[in-house]
Amino acid sequence: MKYSKQRTEILKVVSNNCNHPNVESIYKEVKEIIPNISLGTVYRNLNTLNENGLIKKISNPHGGDHYDKTLKDHAHIYCINCHNMFDINLNTVDNIKQIIEKQNKCEIISSNIIFTGICNNCKK
Amino acid sequence: MKYSKQRTEILKVVSNNCNHPNVESIYKEVKEIIPNISLGTVYRNLNTLNENGLIKKISNPHGGDHYDKTLKDHAHIYCINCHNMFDINLNTVDNIKQIIEKQNKCEIISSNIIFTGICNNCKK
DNA sequence: TTATATGCAAAGCTTTTGCCTGAGT
């Protein structure tokens, strides 16, 4: 991977935010710094960064992937009202994995755990 | 919902199989019975059946939705080798939901839990 | 100087939609 201003900026946007931005909002935000960046570059770099383990892709059942700076496997809640995605501290994910591997005699590589609902903030 | 031969056949394909077919394989299978069925009809009916709670849509992080006859919330494992999806008996899903609701003061409507790995059969 | 990344636009996929015809009640 050769350095590029574009990729650095994209990584920054994902890393500096606590939300879990999707492609659209990453594109928007990076465009403010590098106005002539193309959407293709954003897609290409998100894939590269994901493949190199610098960010983590979270696929959303409601459409569109989100990207996460936290690399450790963890669960999320997706709010159908504000469309944001939040981390869930579910320290049982690793335990569950092991249980499933034993019970089903299979090998688990990764997990995608998304709860859909209404977040703390939107409930008010 | 008015009766239709097409919808009945689509529901049968999802219900009579223990695998969790995706659109492509549902289309293929129904086509053997109703050769002139169109792909649009399959999509339309899968959505209708899902909305009416007769089947359950499972979105796959690796692309393409799968459809499930089991309506109760449960987890799945997706095998990256044979591309099949299998049920996981995870009787803790309901417990986890409640824990999350309490901890995060949010409301959970549904869950999408998919583990990716290599299934029992492909491991051999 | 050589390899990799970008921008742009075209192509590719999957899914949805419009419109007219056909089937169900």
Add this chain to the structure above:
DNA sequence: ACTCAGGCAAAAGCTTTGCATATAA
């Protein structure tokens, strides 16, 4: 008869890709 469903093809999204140019090492 009237309404809902299907077939077909076009459109809509989202994502990837090819190609020429630009940038990094």
